[in-house]
Amino acid sequence: MLKIIGKATSINVRKVLWTCVELGLPFEREEWAEQHAALNPNRMVPVLVDADFVLWESNAICRYLCNRDGGQALLPLDARERALVEQWMDWQATELNNAWRYAFMALVRHSPAHGDPALVAASVDGWNRHMGLLDAQLGTTGAWVTGSGFTLADVVLGLSANRWLMTPMNRPDYPHLTSWLERLGQREGFRLHGRNGIP
Structure with missing residues (x-):
């Protein structure tokens, strides 16, 4: 059985847990410990243990699980369709994450190192602007992030959207994003892991 190491509240661990639900894969989750x-080597979660194979980095784990278990619906075989999914996954991991980091650390984690009001405001503005890009994309596709089908892009960005909604800050009204979150709420994986188990 697959072993997933990391706390269940971690946004990156939840990517993997949600992916397992979508693929119907049984797994054990284990808390991170010194051993x-x-x-x-980064001492970060999640870590996947599949028999004698060990993999880290959440997006890489999600891709591996799809490739391992026939998850072509989540990660298409067609080169162009797959590239679009991976484009939005990489955008989430780089551009979007960098936009929210300072605001999240200040407003949710209450980190003393992130207390500059101007930097918090700039981070909130950048975060909202990036979520606006996602809203525009969803307005174009009319359904899911890359088109008419649910993919890994929806998993990783669904978790990011949940974090955006749960952070105490001002947010624009993004109607396409709101409709998309309602669609995500109909999926068992999102109900279990996308909202930290909150129905």
């Missing part, structure tokens, strides 16, 4: 440090 796991040898599995990931």
Whole structure:
């Protein structure tokens, strides 16, 4: 059985847990402990253990699970369709994450190192602007992030949208994003892991 190491509240661990639900894969989740440090030189979660194979980095794990278990609906075989899914996954991991980091650390984690009001405001503005890009994309596709079918792009960005909604800050009204979140709420994986188990 697959073993997923990391706390269930971690946004990156939840990517993997949700992907497993979508693929119907049984798994065990184990809390991070000091003995796991040898599995990931970055000492971060999640870590996937599949028999004698160890993998870290959440997006890489999600891709691996789709490739391993016939998840072509989540990660298409067609080169162009797959590239679009991976484009939005990479955008989430780089551009979007960098936009929200300062605001999240200040407003949710209450980090003393992130207390500059101007930097918080700039981060909130950048975060909202990036979510506006996602809203525009959803307005174009009319359904899911890359088109008419649900993919891994929806998993990783669904978790990001949940974090955006749960952070105490001012947000624009993004109607396409709101409709998309309602569609996500109909999926078992999102109900279990996308909203931290909140129905």
